[in-house]
Amino acid sequence: MSDALKYFRQDRLPHIWCPGCGHGTVTGALVRAIERLGLDKNKVCVVSGIGCSSRAVGYLDFDTLHTAHGRALAFATGIKLSRPDLKVIVMTGDGDCTAIGGNHFIHAARRNIGITTIVMNNEIYGMTSGQYSPMTPKGLLGTTAPYGNAERSFDLCELAKASGATFVGRGTSFHVPLLIDLIEKALQNDGFSVVEAITQCPTYLGRKNKLGGAVEMLNWIKDKTVNAKAAAALPPEKKAGKLLIGELHNAPAPEFAGEYGELIGKVQRSFENIKGGLWECASNSD
Amino acid sequence: MRAKDMSEQKKVFFHVTREKWCKGCNICVALCPKQVLALHNGKIAVERPEDCIGCRMCELRCPDFAIEVKEKGAEPAKPEAAASDFDLPPEADHA
Secondary structure, eight states: OTTGGGGBOGGGOSOSSOTTOTHHHHHHHHHHHHHHHTOOGGGEEEEEOSSSGGGGGGGBOSEEEEOSTTOHHHHHHHHHHHOTTSEEEEEEEHIIIIIITHHHHHHHHHHTOSEEEEEEEOSSBTTTTOBOOTTSOTTOOBTTBTTOOOSOOOOHHHHHHHHTOSEEEEEESSSHHHHHHHHHHHHHSSSOEEEEEEOOOIIIIIHHTTOOSHHHHHHHHHHTEEEHHHHTTSOGGGSTTOEEEEEEEEOOOOOHHHHHHHHHHHHHHHTTTSTTHHHHHHHHOO | OHHHHHHHHOOOEEEEEOTTTOOOOOHHHHHOTTOOEEEETTEEEESOGGGOOOOOHHHHHOTTOOEEEEETTTSOOOOOSTTSOTTSOGGGGGO
């Protein structure tokens, strides 16, 4: 970690997250993955929206952008298209990404634009005191669900896969070595990559549902997940109701920013033979 | 003789803790497989560093980057940048 500490704005630490919050673990995993790949600080841009998770960019010593609620992927799309040489990372939360930013998410996945999205899924809106989100499991309590959440929750990895993301993985703040590997692979993937990181929120989800503190919640996360490789050999009754973790989808496809650059080049070349060139062509058109 | 050989091969670890960053969430203490760590006054303390097997689960799971496991003799000791007090002038270390 001491080598990875150079990627932090150390004078901003300790961070504002509650004691035991899993977002710090995920931020640490991202920094360790970047350190493993040896990325240049000036070639990485980290974008976030609004929420507990989105505070992460304030502690990272890259070019960072803290944007409007749910619009992190929209801003990141603009950055990637204007500067395709940058490694663009989006750190977002479950409410930010699946509720208000749901459309940005599926369309960024459809385009397969080269953005690495890390969704810190704590299954609740933590910053605004514990309203249920589209990722809150059915039956759990929240401030806006005092008798239990009646809605079904998203399976974000299936959603990303169906929308066209080329790398999809799910990790947790309990299985950190796996999470680091997944983020490393996601950063290497040329295309839209999604890593869902399940984290614990002891302050709201844990307290409302009497799940205990951070340690009990980590054990709860451990019990409700099963590795995708191990699950292939398990009988169906043992994996019923459990979430799969690990690399869930990896299907390389042409990346959008590169394709778009090629299209621009092709159009520009098609105007080269016109008398007066591109400028005259543009000035003659109405 | 054999036990001595094994003890010579045994790796020795030491811990770097950053009490200023620690929030006392107890994750490292509870999930350590060898019960090496403890909380003293709500901050991380290393009670039995000789029992450490170097699995680094405390380091990886710490949300506050407050603990680090290092192998003795594996790398030259560097001054710990993160432990420096940003409120103090740098010449305070030379007292």
